[in-house]
Amino acid sequence: MKKILCSIALMLAVSTAFGQDKLVRKAQSLIEENKLDEAQTVLTEALTSGKTKKIALAWDVQGDIYQRVFAAELNKAAASQPLDTMKFAKNLYACIDAYEKCNELDEDKEFYQKNKGNAMKFRTFYMYCGQFFFNNRQYSDAFTAYDKWLTYPQTVKLVENEPKILKDSVFDENQIAYYACLAAYNDKNYQNVEKYINQALKYDKELETVRQLRLTTYLEQGDTANWVKSSKEFALSGVKAETVAQNLLAYYLDKKDEASALAFADELLAKDPKSKIGNYSKGVVLFGQNKFADAVTYFVKTTEIDPTFSDAFYNAGVCYCNEGYALNEKISNNKKLTAAQNNEEIKKVKAYYEKALPFFLKVKELEPDNVSRWASRLSTVYYIMGDKAKQKEMDALLKM
DSSP states (O other), X not given: OHHHHHHHHHHHHHHHHHHXXXXXXXXXXHHHTTOHHHHHHHHHHHHHSSOXXXXXXXXHHHHHHHHHHHHHHHHHHHTTOOOOXXXXXXXXXXXXXXXXXXXXXXXXXXXXXXXXHHHHHHHHHHHHHHHHHHHTTOHHHHHHHXXXXXXHHXXXXXXXXXXXXXXXXXXXXXXXXXXXXXXXXXXXXXXXXXXXXXXXXXXGGGHHHHHHHHHHHHHHTTOXXXXXXHHHHHHHHOSSOHHHHHHHHHHHHHTTOHHHHHHHHHHHHHHOTTOHHHHHHHHHHHHHTTOHHHHHHHHHXXXXXXXXXXXXHHHHHHHHHHHXXXXXXXXXXXXXXXXXXXXXXXXXXXXHHHHHHHHHHHHHHHOTTOHHHHHHHHHHHHHHHTOHHHHHHHXXXXXX
16 A cells, blocks of 8 residues: 555656646747746746756746846847836846856756857846946946956856956956946945956056046045055056146145155156156145245246146246245345445346246236236236336236
């Protein structure tokens, strides 16, 4: 009797397994009819029963369902129609997961080549997800997509060690790292910025932007020490470093740390005596110390390096004016000068303003619409030089 009962139980188990396998085949038929919801319902039963013998096949079919769903959304995008980005992404990710599960359970590797081929192609779609989400300002989801693209060679075993995956021929991985950092920064997730920022710094086409991301992320996290350290490193690299160097100089001056500012300028000049920002920075520090005669040398050198750098021309002119003003004050306080001596000293004062003139005229040439910047300076210069007509012309401009 026990043998009979055992036989009946075995028959029931086999029958149930065959029944579950039939569900998988039924799901396949429904997929061919594009009845995806019905196919999913049938397949879910087969996947969750624990009795399906052809479980690798079931997961393969599951991947095919997900593929049909995300492909439909992708086709909308190709036709310039609105698509459900989240639906596209979730089914894409689930498709790869299903194929991975199939490969894990597929002892005979019956589905390996087919699913490996799909996995080789589908990585590009992760990039699409990132772009779709980013354009929708769904920055957290965009980062997830970029992150999945970047970690694909390590996480998707179907394509493990594949040269075409390890070295993608379509997208530059440093560029994707940059996109990932942008998405993370916009999401205010600075930990995610940190994950890829060093790789993003290798993306030369957006080097300035990536550096700003690096530095701004430090500031957002209150890490001033690393901000200063990286700012100096970027500035001394000499590559697209002007803005970074100016910001670091401004930081030192704002903190009234003239010693660090001067040391920084000297480091820049030691690396490259023709450094535009190095010469300009040293001029600014010396200017702040009222060493105008020394400062003007560096501003003039800066104008020779970059004839379009308006600030350097302006500061050179101000240096000469300040020297002239200081001499004039000295003359006024010296009651022992004879009339002849006084006239000689006044000539020296005028000479300083005459030196300033071409620098302010250059500012006018470079910034014709910024009247308030150069007109007041030129008015003073013309007044000292005794050119009343030109002075009147500048004053009239200032009243407009």
